[in-house]
Amino acid sequence: MKRRLVFLSRDHNELCEIVEMLNQSHLNCWRWRIFTGAAADVQRLGLPLASPLMLSNVLGGAWRGGFWGFCLGVLLAVFALSLFTVDDGVARTIIMYSLPITLLLFGAWEGGFLGLMQDNPAFDDYRPYAENNLFVLLVDVHAVDQRLLKKIMAMCNADQVGEHCRRTWGFPWRENIFNNTEVPAELS
Structure with a gap:
């Protein structure tokens, strides 16, 4: 590693x-x-x-945006299927699969753009x-x-x-194992 x-x-x-x-x-x-x-x-x-990609928060923003987009997509699919009577077939498949996946991709895209504007x-x-x-x-x-x-x-x-x-792609919440960052007196 x-x-x-x-x-x-x-x-x-x-x-x-x-x-x-x-x-x-x-x-x-x-x-x-x-x-x-x-x-x-x-x-x-x-x-x-x-x-600039290393110095910005693109990966973190994309990961969080994709996660929340997927959660919103699943929630909307559950509500849509419970509120409306949708027979088995193409419409049900589109609602169940396309809605969460589309919102996952949109959330990752939008989160990546927001991450570009933030410092890492x-x-x-x-x-x-x-x-x-x-x-x-x-x-x-x-x-x-x-x-x-x-x-x-x-x-x-x-x-x-x-x-x-180094933080891995699938686990961005991983804490630093050791971080010794005392700022010298002349810089603070």
């Missing part, structure tokens, strides 16, 4: 040193992105930024760093490689500010 380790780099020199260490040929299974308010500096260096709550702890133009590195590694990554980052003077399991 992959875990996301979150590190903080304070200046360009540290960031370039970290990038040199992470781009070694034998470290090919690690996926890393940078979350910062100084996106132009990171793009100028040719480094991968955290995508998983990054709320790291926003003060990004707003101060510091570089937050999000590194996804397997559990076996955690110690190696922590040693590399310690050699590059990067501070670890968080660690958590």
Whole structure:
């Protein structure tokens, strides 16, 4: 299972040193992105930024919208079948299956659009760093490689500010296993 380790780099020199260490040929299974308010500096260096989809709440909004749309569709189908006499056949099948599925898809679509307008709550702890133009590195590694990554980052003077399991698609309510996000006094 992959875990996301979150590190903080304070200046360009540290960031370039970290990038040199992470781009070694034998470290090919690690996926890393940078979350910062100084996106132009990171793009100028040719480094991968955290995508807008990663920073928005699209998946969470789509999941919740689809769930509530499906619940509404089932409720409407039950009411429609109990209020009106519908014989077995095409009309009953359409009401029983098409209504919940259609509202599920519409709810997921609408929830995804609403999620695009919201910030991802998983990054709320790291926003003060990004707003101060510091570089937050999000590194996804397997559990076996955690110690190696922590040693590399310690050699590059990067501070670890968080660690958590990646949330799975089917279980978005999964809590972070470990989250050490103390904001330094100079940022608060």
